[in-house]
Amino acid sequence: MTQVLSQDEIDALLGGLDEVSESKTESEPSVQEEGEIIPYDFTNAVRMSRVKFPAFAAINDHFNRGLRTTLSSILRVMVDSSIVPIEVISFKEFLRRVPVPSSLHILKMDPFRGHFMMVMDSQLVFCIVEIFLGSSSIGQSRIEGREFTSIEQRLIKRIVNSLLKDLERSWQPINPVKINYVRSEINPQFAKIAQDEDAVIISKFQLDIEEMSGVIYLCIPVGLIQPIKAKLQSSFQADEADDPVWLNRLVHNLKETPLEIKVPLGKARVKGSALLDLEIGDIIQLDTRIDDMLEVIIQGQPKFAGHPGISRGQRAIKIVTPILPED
Numbered sequence: 001m002t003q004v005l006s007q008d009e010i011d012a013l014l015g016g017l018d019e020v021s022e023s024k025t026e027s028e029p030s031v032q033e034e035g036e037i038i039p040y041d042f043t044n045a046v047r048m049s050r051v052k053f054p055a056f057a058a059i060n061d062h063f064n065r066g067l068r069t070t071l072s073s074i075l076r077v078m079v080d081s082s083i084v085p086i087e088v089i090s091f092k093e094f095l096r097r098v099p100v101p102s103s104l105h106i107l108k109m110d111p112f113r114g115h116f117m118m119v120m121d122s123q124l125v126f127c128i129v130e131i132f133l134g135s136s137s138i139g140q141s142r143i144e145g146r147e148f149t150s151i152e153q154r155l156i157k158r159i160v161n162s163l164l165k166d167l168e169r170s171w172q173p174i175n176p177v178k179i180n181y182v183r184s185e186i187n188p189q190f191a192k193i194a195q196d197e198d199a200v201i202i203s204k205f206q207l208d209i210e211e212m213s214g215v216i217y218l219c220i221p222v223g224l225i226q227p228i229k230a231k232l233q234s235s236f237q238a239d240e241a242d243d244p245v246w247l248n249r250l251v252h253n254l255k256e257t258p259l260e261i262k263v264p265l266g267k268a269r270v271k272g273s274a275l276l277d278l279e280i281g282d283i284i285q286l287d288t289r290i291d292d293m294l295e296v297i298i299q300g301q302p303k304f305a306g307h308p309g310i311s312r313g314q315r316a317i318k319i320v321t322p323i324l325p326e327d
Helices: 007-027 042-048 055-075 091-097 122-132 150-171 226-233 244-255 272-276
Strands: 079-090 102-110 115-121 178-185 199-209 212-221 294-298 301-311 314-322
Touching: 055 079, 055 122, 055 150, 055 199, 055 226, 079 091, 091 199, 091 212, 102 122, 102 150, 115 122, 115 150, 122 150, 122 199, 122 212, 150 178, 294 314
Parallel strands: none
Antiparallel strands: 079 199, 102 115, 102 178, 115 212, 199 212, 294 301, 301 314
């Protein structure tokens, strides 16, 4: 049966379709207009933060150089390493990235409170163990389905303890620290150095050993370095004293710097009338004796004390002792 719709019925039908279309559009995420208020996601606050630590670039650069040298010396093979830019993420997200099994090492950084972690992936661990044990076919070990043996764990702990010295040296220009080994874990769920939502700083080092590659992570909670957070957030330049060319140039320039040296023989107080009556040959009595030591004043500051005399026909002074600031 055919029925012709009236104009009112057609308008009502089209209006219903428009409402359905509008409801679908409202359910879809809208594009933020410029200047519009953006909602803040507290559950994802770590991602949204833009915390930067420029000083970590210098620390990681120092550690990367020491890492490369130490592993090459211990393993007797050429080790190449590169640095991946640091990340600030939640600790829960970092644990998701850590494969099982992995070699996790809990460390303590004195004088700060709390712990941080060094992580080696299983591929790097087995590669190092194979080189230690003299294997001729690196990378042939089966990684999946097994945990580390006690021998493998002891060998890796030896490597980690060697790397901790390099890590201490890398922190020296920023803040001297003492790093102590606490324990090792295999399962990331047992390495709780922070709460799941706590922010952590992740430093990643990519290692290439012959035809194998692996990764070392440093996971440092932001709360651990809170006492020196201002230092780490400020711009930092590497210690130029480590550069021998710069050091030699500095020493040369210091040696060539002209200095003004004065040695006062003594002081005397005379009246104006006596000063006007002075003639050639008159003697002024000073407040020092012939056996007293005199101050050697360099650039206006007393630095040494000594006895006056003659050396090769020239008036000179023999240095006897330095003058300390508290003196």
